[in-house]
Amino acid sequence: MQPITVLPVEGLPLIRAGDNLEKMITDSIPLLDGDILVIASTVYSKAKGNTRDLSTIQPGAQAEHLAARNGEDPRFVQAVLDASEELILEEPFILSALTCGHIGVRAGVDHSNIEDGKVILLPSDPMGAAAEVQEQVQALTGRKIRVIITDTCGRSFRRGQTGHAIGWSGMTAIRDFRGDTDLFGHELAITEEAVIDEIAGFANFVMGESNNGVPVVVVRGCETWSGHDNLYFNRNEDLTRRALTSQAANEQKE
Amino acid sequence: MQPITVLPVEGLPLIRAGDNLEKMITDSIPLLDGDILVIASTVYSKAKGNTRDLSTIQPGAQAEHLAARNGEDPRFVQAVLDASEELILEEPFILSALTCGHIGVRAGVDHSNIEDGKVILLPSDPMGAAAEVQEQVQALTGRKIRVIITDTCGRSFRRGQTGHAIGWSGMTAIRDFRGDTDLFGHELAITEEAVIDEIAGFANFVMGESNNGVPVVVVRGCETWSGHDNLYFNRNEDLTRRALTSQAANEQKE
Numbered sequence: 325m326q327p328i329t330v331l332p333v334e335g336l337p338l339i340r341a342g343d344n345l346e347k348m349i350t351d352s353i354p355l356l357d358g359d360i361l362v363i364a365s366t367v368y369s370k371a372k373g374n375t376r377d378l379s380t381i382q383p384g385a386q387a388e389h390l391a392a393r394n395g396e397d398p399r400f401v402q403a404v405l406d407a408s409e410e411l412i413l414e415e416p417f418i419l420s421a422l423t424c425g426h427i428g429v430r431a432g433v434d435h436s437n438i439e440d441g442k443v444i445l446l447p448s449d450p451m452g453a454a455a456e457v458q459e460q461v462q463a464l465t466g467r468k469i470r471v472i473i474t475d476t477c478g479r480s481f482r483r484g485q486t487g488h489a490i491g492w493s494g495m496t497a498i499r500d501f502r503g504d505t506d507l508f509g510h511e512l513a514i515t516e517e518a519v520i521d522e523i524a525g526f527a528n529f530v531m532g533e534s535n536n537g538v539p540v541v542v543v544r545g546c547e548t549w550s551g552h553d554n555l556y557f558n559r560n561e562d563l564t565r566r567a568l569t570s571q572a573a574n575e576q577k578e
Numbered sequence: 579m580q581p582i583t584v585l586p587v588e589g590l591p592l593i594r595a596g597d598n599l600e601k602m603i604t605d606s607i608p609l610l611d612g613d614i615l616v617i618a619s620t621v622y623s624k625a626k627g628n629t630r631d632l633s634t635i636q637p638g639a640q641a642e643h644l645a646a647r648n649g650e651d652p653r654f655v656q657a658v659l660d661a662s663e664e665l666i667l668e669e670p671f672i673l674s675a676l677t678c679g680h681i682g683v684r685a686g687v688d689h690s691n692i693e694d695g696k697v698i699l700l701p702s703d704p705m706g707a708a709a710e711v712q713e714q715v716q717a718l719t720g721r722k723i724r725v726i727i728t729d730t731c732g733r734s735f736r737r738g739q740t741g742h743a744i745g746w747s748g749m750t751a752i753r754d755f756r757g758d759t760d761l762f763g764h765e766l767a768i769t770e771e772a773v774i775d776e777i778a779g780f781a782n783f784v785m786g787e788s789n790n791g792v793p794v795v796v797v798r799g800c801e802t803w804s805g806h807d808n809l810y811f812n813r814n815e816d817l818t819r820r821a822l823t824s825q826a827a828n829e830q831k832e
Binding site for chain 2: 327328329330331338413416427434435436437438439440476479480481482483484485486487488497498499506507508510512513514516517518519521522523525526528529530537546554555556557561562563564565566567568570571574
């Protein structure tokens with residue numbers, strides 16, 4: 325097995341709406357076939373103008389209500405509601421499912437790393453976004469790379485955020501070991517590994533979060549794998565979603 | 579920033595109880611100061627003899643009851659109960675909190691990658707285990723490395739297992755950005771990053787799970803960071819634990 329190298333893409337300028345992000349990246353680092361290019365969704369959304377001016381948002385009654393309860397700006401809450409397909413928790417923070425399947429706090433709407441009075445949204449079609457970056461890089465360089473777009477999320481049981489994949493292209497989200505055997509010839513107990521999130525998480529570690537942060541990372545030398553893209557639980561499987569939803573419903577009854 | 583390299587430690591023999599794991603590792607790869615040595619808990623536990631023979635386990639009434647309900651071997655379930663400090667879910671699988679703070683399915687008790695009739699337990703003191711590996715490696719090589727011991731766990735909302743840290747030494751679990759500012763001078767919204775799990779996850783990806791798996795990985799070239807080791811939520815913070823526990827209690831009432 326070859327060693328894997330992880331390269332932060334340094335020297336990118338501050339990204340603005342309309343920037344050709346793919347060209348800025350390929351101008352900053354020579355890419356190789358098979359490279360996994362990991363891009364923070366914030367920087368992708370900024371380049372694509374996927375942001376909102378709070379001053380243009382008229383909060384509705386639900387936004388006013390939740391904003392008062394959680395101590396937030398009603399216009400920010402309206403942006404979160406607009407980005408959500410279904411609310412799972414309303415307090416102490418909004419947790420919601422997005423159309424793409426991702427579940428995140430405040431729908432991933434972010435007021436960091438952008439000018440005052442603006443918010444960054446997650447890409448509305450992150451899978452399409454990843455595929456587009458892959459195509460653009462191939463058009464610019466001839467290289468067939470793989471792409472992951474990340475969001476930073478909390479988890480159950482454990483404190484602290486980690487990077488998660490919300491869009492990917494050129495590889496499957498899950499490495500599927502079903503039918504494989506262990507060192508003793510038994511069928512494996514653990515058969516589906518969410519490798520896309522393991523890669524997204526490490527890239528997030530290399531990116532950092534503060535003003536020294538680097539929003540794009542290249543992971544080089546990863547083998548290919550076989551699997552599938554069925555990353556999100558369906559409702560029946562998702563014990564946490566079910567428990568959170570039923571607790572919220574019970575509290576409303578009381 | 580230097581590139582980071584991730585090196586699988588290849589050529590390790592099948593690990594058996596009593597093996598000097600640290601010596602086997604340092605004989606296989608020259609380590610450098612600052613390297614992060616990531617070890618799958620299964621292989622650590624096997625070397626330390628932290629396994630149980632199912633034939634020596636006498637299941638109690640609760641183990642018999644849960645085994646019948648979940649279709650498992652009552653002796654295996656007894657091993658899970660013995661390893662658990664508190665049950666959070668009893669079905670469709672046991673989810674429990676361990677003394678070390680980690681919450682995992684079936685308490686991390688594993689019947690893969692071991693001979694029939696035996697199970698591998700998680701190290702009972704994974705923090706102590708990581709510190710001991712760090713010391714042993716320093717004694718053998720003079721190198722001051724960092725150590726992570728991993729388990730493979732499911733998550734909320736998303737299908738597939740990922741690697742998580744259960745023990746670590748020589749670095750903090752959380753990188754703490756509190757007080758740092760973003761590119762626009764605002765205080766950061768995301769302030770605590772669980773870098774230890776981001777590293778553990780990627781190492782797990784590089785390890786693989788099947789009979790070609792490599793249970794030890796070296797991550798080289800990571801910067802240091804400041805933070806804290808308060809990785810596990812306390813009960814009040816842990817919305818998922820609270821919701822799962824209250825749902826289980828409600829189902830019992832019905």
